[in-house]
Amino acid sequence: MEGYSKPAAGELLIEVQDLAKHYGPIRAVDGISFEVRRGDVLGFLGPNGAGKTTAMKMITGFVEPDRGSVRVAGHDLANASLEARRKIGYLPETAPAYGEMTVAGFLEFVAEARGIDNIAAALDRVVQAAALGRVVHQTIETLSKGFQRRVSLAQALIHDPEVLILDEPTDGLDPNQKASVQELITSLSAGRAIVLSTHILDEAERVCNRALVISEGRILVDSTPEALIAKAPNHNVMRLVLDSTALPDLMTSLEGKPWCDRVERLSETTIDIYPQRGENHLGALMELTAGLEIHSIHLQEGRLNELFRDITRGVEA
Amino acid sequence: MKAVFRREFKAYFSSPLGYVYIVIFLVASGFLTLSRDFGRMLELRQADLASFFDYLPWLFVVLVPAVAMRLWAEERKSGTVELLLTLPITLEGAYLGKFLAGWSFLGVSLFLTWPVAYQAARLGNPDWGVVLSGYLASLLTAGAFLAVGMLFSALSRNQVVAFILAVAASVAFLLLGLPQTLETIGNLLGGYVEQLFASLSLVDHFEALSRGLVELRSLVFFFLFTIGWLASGMLVLDRTRAT
Numbered sequence: 001m002e003g004y005s006k007p008a009a010g011e012l013l014i015e016v017q018d019l020a021k022h023y024g025p026i027r028a029v030d031g032i033s034f035e036v037r038r039g040d041v042l043g044f045l046g047p048n049g050a051g052k053t054t055a056m057k058m059i060t061g062f063v064e065p066d067r068g069s070v071r072v073a074g075h076d077l078a079n080a081s082l083e084a085r086r087k088i089g090y091l092p093e094t095a096p097a098y099g100e101m102t103v104a105g106f107l108e109f110v111a112e113a114r115g116i117d118n119i120a121a122a123l124d125r126v127v128q129a130a131a132l133g134r135v136v137h138q139t140i141e142t143l144s145k146g147f148q149r150r151v152s153l154a155q156a157l158i159h160d161p162e163v164l165i166l167d168e169p170t171d172g173l174d175p176n177q178k179a180s181v182q183e184l185i186t187s188l189s190a191g192r193a194i195v196l197s198t199h200i201l202d203e204a205e206r207v208c209n210r211a212l213v214i215s216e217g218r219i220l221v222d223s224t225p226e227a228l229i230a231k232a233p234n235h236n237v238m239r240l241v242l243d244s245t246a247l248p249d250l251m252t253s254l255e256g257k258p259w260c261d262r263v264e265r266l267s268e269t270t271i272d273i274y275p276q277r278g279e280n281h282l283g284a285l286m287e288l289t290a291g292l293e294i295h296s297i298h299l300q301e302g303r304l305n306e307l308f309r310d311i312t313r314g315v316e317a
Numbered sequence: 318m319k320a321v322f323r324r325e326f327k328a329y330f331s332s333p334l335g336y337v338y339i340v341i342f343l344v345a346s347g348f349l350t351l352s353r354d355f356g357r358m359l360e361l362r363q364a365d366l367a368s369f370f371d372y373l374p375w376l377f378v379v380l381v382p383a384v385a386m387r388l389w390a391e392e393r394k395s396g397t398v399e400l401l402l403t404l405p406i407t408l409e410g411a412y413l414g415k416f417l418a419g420w421s422f423l424g425v426s427l428f429l430t431w432p433v434a435y436q437a438a439r440l441g442n443p444d445w446g447v448v449l450s451g452y453l454a455s456l457l458t459a460g461a462f463l464a465v466g467m468l469f470s471a472l473s474r475n476q477v478v479a480f481i482l483a484v485a486a487s488v489a490f491l492l493l494g495l496p497q498t499l500e501t502i503g504n505l506l507g508g509y510v511e512q513l514f515a516s517l518s519l520v521d522h523f524e525a526l527s528r529g530l531v532e533l534r535s536l537v538f539f540f541l542f543t544i545g546w547l548a549s550g551m552l553v554l555d556r557t558r559a560t
Contacts, residue, residue, distance in 0.1 A: 060403045063559045086405045096396035098324070100331050113320040113404045155400070 011038040013087075013163050013193035014059065019068035020217075021054050028054040030217035031068065036193040036210075038162070041185065043208035043225070044197035047312055051217035052197040053093050056167050059195070060090045073162055086114070089161035093168050093197075095152035099141030103132055103151050106140060110155040122158050129184060130154040145172040153181065157188070164188065166196040170203060182207050201308055205229065215312045232307040234300045235278040238285055241295040244268045250289065259284060269295070321406065321414030322421075325388075329422045338383060342426045345376055350433055358433075364441025369433045370451040370527040374491055374520065377455075377462050382483035384423060385466025386476040388415045389554060393474045398558055408558075412551050416460075416467060423459040427452060447529035454526030457539040461519065462487045464546035471554035494518030 014036035021029045029051040036042050044052040057063040059070050061077050061084065070077040075084035097106055107126065111119040127136055130150040135143055140151055149172055156164060169185065170178040185194060185207050198204055204211050205225045213221040213228075221228065229235055242250070247269070254260045254273060259281045261274040275281045282299050289297075329335035349372040350356040356368030392398040401411055437443045466483035473479045492498050493514055503511030515521065519542070522535040 057399070057559065062399050062403050082405045082407065085403060088403070090400075090403050092396060092399045092403075094396040094399075096400050098328070098397060099395070100328060101324075105327075109320055109324045110400075110404065112323070113406055115405070152400075 012036075013038055013073050014195065015069075015071040016055075016059065017069045019055065019058055019070065020066050021051075021058060021063060022066055027217050029058065029065075032214070032217070032219050033068075034212060034219065034222060036163075036195060038191060038193055039189060040210050041189045041194045041196070041208045043204035043211045044195060044214060045199070045201065045204055045211055045308060046197075046214035047199065050214045050312075052214055053167055054217075055214070056090075056093075056165050056195065056197060060088055060165055061085055086159070087162050089156035089159065089164045091149075091152050091156045091164075091166045091169055093171075095149045095172075097140045097148060097151055097155070100139060102139055103127075103136045103143075103154075106151065107154060107158060111158050114159045116159055122160075125160075126154040126157045129157060131180065146174060146177050149173060150177070150181070153184075162192055164192055164194040164196075166194065168198060169196055170198070170200070178203070213308065213311055220311050228307055229301065230278045232278070233310070234306065236275050236280045236282075237300045238273045238275070238282060239266075239270065239296075239298040239300065240273060240285070240289070241270050241297075242289070243293040243295075246292045247271065250292065253288060257284070257288075318406070318410040318414040318417075321401070321411050322418045325415050325418030326421055329418070334387075335422065338380065339426050339429060342376070342380055343429060345380070346373065346430060347433070349376065358436070362440055364437050364443045366433060366437055366443070366448055366451050367527070369430070370455060373455050374458050374523055377459055378484060378487040378491060381423065381459055381462035382466040382469075382480050382487060384419050385463050385483055386470050386480040388419060388467050389470040390474055390476045390479045393558070394476075402558060408555055409551055412467070412547065412554065416463060416547060419463050419467075420456075420460045423463065424456055427455055427459070444529065450529045450531050451527040453531070454523050457526070457536075457543075458519065458523050461539055461543050461546070464543045464550065465490070468546055468550035468553055471550050471557060490519045494520030 012035055014034075016035070017033050018031050019029055019033070020027075020031045032051075032055060034042075044055065046052050054063060058065045059072070059077075061070075061081050070084075072084040073087040075087065077084045098109075101109065104123065104127075107123050108119055111122050116122050127133055130153050132147070132150055132154055135147055140148060143151065149169070153166070153169060156166070164185075166185070170181050173181060182203060185196065188194065189209075196207070208225055211221070211223055211225050211228055212219050240250075247265075251263050251265070251271065254263050259276050259279065261276045264272045264274070266272060273285065280299070282297070285297065329338075346369065348355075350358050350369040353360065355372055358368035361368065389398070392401060402408060406414075434443070434448055437448070462483075465486050466479070469482040469486070470476070470479040473482070499511050499515050499518075502514050519538075522538045525532060525535050
């Protein structure tokens, strides 16, 4: 994890210590430890079967760990389970809900079970937040998958929790719904600790300020999405298209620059310039090419997908 | 627990299942009470409900597991068990809430048999203490079978499997109290074991109560029987909930 930066510290809301769970011979989670602070939106990234969902089930108290401990807002899940669960809003992976109930009836049930005093006000708030106004009196089984997921998200928010655990919150939503849920999560992040699992890396990049890469039940990287992107193979690579006659001299000159790691020629007129340590040296390149006939310069952004593949491939190997 | 109770109780009436159950129960119990081959209430013309109560346990062994089978199996299959058990409710509270809802539903079904009592009143002057005691016996037996059924519902995600296992277990507990069964047990294992099994017989305690003999030992039996199965069911659910 060397070289990755973590966000600034806030109040600790989730403390996970050496958490482990085996299902027979299968090692689902293998001694993970991490902390989540108020204001953090932590993305659990990992391939299918990496242990993300099992870890979330243990944090919410649904699955008992074989080893390790979880504290939520200062409450030990093993000794003060109810107090800890009162602080958590949880959207399970399958977004389960009682299909025969209406949206309003279901949300009222969750509110009552959570001991909320002003149920009507809580209902209004989450119906608005999850944009459920149109379907609030419909039975849940008649709703589309996207709406059903939003209903489940609404129940997770009904008690205005300090800790939100969201397992694949945008799974099954169309692009517009995805964007709206991502905006909602971002708007909720102030004053809360949010843990969300996703295998959509763009989502982590857009929503999270911290990312844990998990594979085979172990944490491989604990960082920020930005720092991860900076480590991605193509981050800040400059693609230059220019007049072919100027290319040989420019390449010679680039290879002498300390900020340039290497230059790759893609065609008669196109080169990729790889900077040292993924740093941005567009300004230096502009100076160097002043006076040359440049057709285009494109600064590439490192994609999390590429780094993700590199990291998890290493573990699998 | 209150929220779970309310949700579950309403659920029986928010789908056709609850109404279908009530209709089947009323038709079947009415048939067994009035039929010439079974209760013969109209032929005997006795101002009591013995014709009605005598066959209820046999009806319950089939119909109560039908009420119990969905209680946890459906939650586990649909994944709502994960939602329910991560709310700030204890497993015991959720389990009891569901049990009480199911038991109340069975109580409503029993209440709807009042025309049988009305018919007995038309035939003469029934001993209402015995009638009430019979209803108490029926309610306690229904609760006992419900507790049995809930354990199997917690054990299996498949409602049909839960139903079959619950019927088998309930039938076994009824057969245990039959004289023929006890005699066989006595012959095989001796008189002491026969007495032990007789004291565990649900039929004996039901019959005693339904004939107006309200004894503490019968009430304690039903209480311990039901609590024992409920506690076992909670342990089973705790083991199986995440599988």
